[in-house]
Amino acid sequence: MKDFLRKLELPAFIRDARLTASVVVILCLSLLGAVLGMIMKPLFGLALLLIFILTVAIAIYGTYILAGNANNFAINLSYRIKRSEQEALIKMPLGILLYDNEHQIQWVNPYLQLYLKDDDLIGHTIESVDPDLNKLLNEAIAAKTAENHMVHWDGHEFEMVVQDDLGVIYLLDITRYAKIERKYEADRLAIGLIFIDNYDELSEAMHDQELTSMSSYVQNKLSDYAKKFNSYLKRIDEDHFLLLAHMQDLKQMEQDKFSVLDRVRQETSRNNTPLTLSIGIAFGSDSLTEIANQAQSNLDLALGRGGDQVVLRQPGKDARFYGGKSNPMEKRTRVRARMVAQAITELFKDADRVFVVGHQRPDMDSVGSGIGVVKIARLHGVTAHFVLDTSKTNYDVGRLVARMAKEKKDEDIFINPADALNTATDKSLLVMVDHSKYSITYSQKLYDRLKNRIIVIDHHRRGEEFPENPMLTYVEPYASSACELVTEMIEYQQPAGGKRVLTDLEATAMLAGIVVDSKEFSLRTGTRTFDAASYLRSIGASSAVVSSLLKEDIDSFLERTHLVATLKMVRPHMAVLCGPDDKIIDPIVTAQAADTALDLENVGASFAITRRSADTIGISARSMGKINVQLIMEKLGGGGHLSNAATQIKGVTIEEARAQLLKAIDEYEQENE
Secondary structure, three states: OOOHHHHHOOOOOOHHHHHHHHHHHHHHHHHHHHHHHHHHHHHHHHHHHHHHHHHHHHHHHHHHHHHHHHHHHHHHHHHHHHHHHHHHHHHHHOEEEEEOOOEEEEOHHHHHEEEEEEOOOOEEEHHHHHHHHHHHHHHHHOOOOOOOOEEOOEEEEEEEEEEEOOOEEEEEEOOOHHHHHHHHOOOOOOEEEEOOOOOOHHOOOOOOOHHHHHHHHHHHHHHHHHHHOEEEEEEEEEEEEEEEEEHHHHHHHHHHOOOHHHHHHHHHHHHOOOEEEEEEOOOOOOOHHHHHHHHHHHHHHHHHOOOOEEOOOOOOOEEEEEEOOOOOOOOOOOHHHHHHHHHHHHHHOOEEEEEEEOOOOOOOOHHOOOOOOOOHHHHOOOEEEEEOOOOOOOOOOOOOOOOHHHHHOOHHHHHOOHHHHOOOOOEEEEEOOOOOOOHHHHOOHHHHOOOEEEEEEOOOOOOOOOOOOOOEEEEEOOOOHHHHHHHHHHHHHOOOOOOOOOHHHHHHHHHHHHHHHOOOOOOOOOHHHHHHHHHHHHHOHHHHHHHOOOOHHHHHHHHHHHHHHHOEEEEOOOOEOOOOOOOOOOOHHHHHHHHHHOOOOOOEEEEEEEEEEOOOEEEEEEEEOOOOOOHHOOOOEEEEOOOOOEEEEEOOOOOHHHHHHHHHHHHHHHOOO
């Protein structure tokens, strides 16, 4: 009876109120029919009563059978679920390992047992069984995350999840999918544009046979190099090539450090026809148009940095540089200077005001070239000023400002940054001289106000940080100084009525800028440098006044001497000078100390490290040309010229900055072995 009642206990889905009500209504109607039949005709009513009793019995028996079947189904389903869970833990392609607080193995499912290859694991520590797996476990615990992350273990790729609070490791083998992903990445397309830097200049002096021979040589060298790395090369015109490569082949070219650059430069130099190549390569986007546009931008960057180098960059990422070992060749012509002079004149005529700005802590080259640009603008009736706080200048610039005030000529040539910002309009122009990195511009607020109306005149190699859409760019990295570039522009101005563009003192300031940046015509000096200096002398520049402006005061001399006294050779032909960590030293003194070190025997490159402010360390780098200090400074976030570069590092000590410098030097030497 108990078993019957237990089995008669209905499942929840049968005990539903709506179903029970329906059954009760049907039974009541059946009983009512039997009663009515008994009243109308006893025999007929008796038959209906028997049918009713039979129906009730069948319903009770059916319910009993249904309840039993439901219970059996639930028991069977529960068993199957538990068995499936057990089978999944044992046979599913997911490794599971349980461990205790001491990282001793408590249980391993058979799937993971295949990778561990040891039958006797229980009770052993994970480190004793597999040190690599223990290292991955510790790294995951240190990361304090339960999210999936990719790991490489035992020659396979896994998705690993660690629940340290439960003592469980989950490892899903995704080697097959990782191979598919790597194959996809390896087969993605990279587009390269190759340019022969000085093809036009060499072709002008060659006979047809020599030109054909040179052209064939370059074609063959590039074709052989492309074939070596399974890439496609197509000549677009005389000095342009198109390169298509898969990413796996591009990585091999990077490992080779694009040796074709050195090979072409060295072999053509031996034949007295020195050629250099500039290459821009882009990758990493699903849009071929975006990659092609980025490749052209990278080529422009390579050319802006002086050529003879490769620039690799994918959209939105930092660039990587290779090459750039040689001094940039003089490729500019008088035609280029004249065209720039005409273009900048037209831009000035359409502006209501012109503001010229140099870099932070402007030197004589920055101020001299800025004065030259201001005088070009004023020559055409445009209001122009050089942005400078005359109360905060270096000693040489201070002497120039004092002399100009004493002569009372063009006293309004300088304007402080606040006044410049207040008077700037949407039709004003901002000319950046002697720099192109907007982060080091003299007035950041003025740059932000006029960043869509920018002109850049600079002689440093172009870096990644560059105004986005300048209206005119005149970046010539082989020039000695910005003053040299502006002087050539002044030569093409034609003032009415014999009016002079520059006064004697202004011409002297520009000559002083050339003298400073060329280290008295000993570095980065070409024939055009002497032409510019000669022109300035012819219109009134005084060498004696230049010497007077550039005289060093006693305190600066002593500071420089003490800094040079700290010189230590850290590598063959490389010297490092370190100032005290608790004293701020003027950047000009730091640069002069680095220049002075080059005058010493066996010093091919010098690096002066000093404190610029409470939280900033500055490094000035100089070289005689064989060592590319620009590449070294770029590794530390700076830039500049092959033989003249600098950087600033925040939040470190002098000793820490020195350690970072030595690491950058080691990387440079490894890349240029």
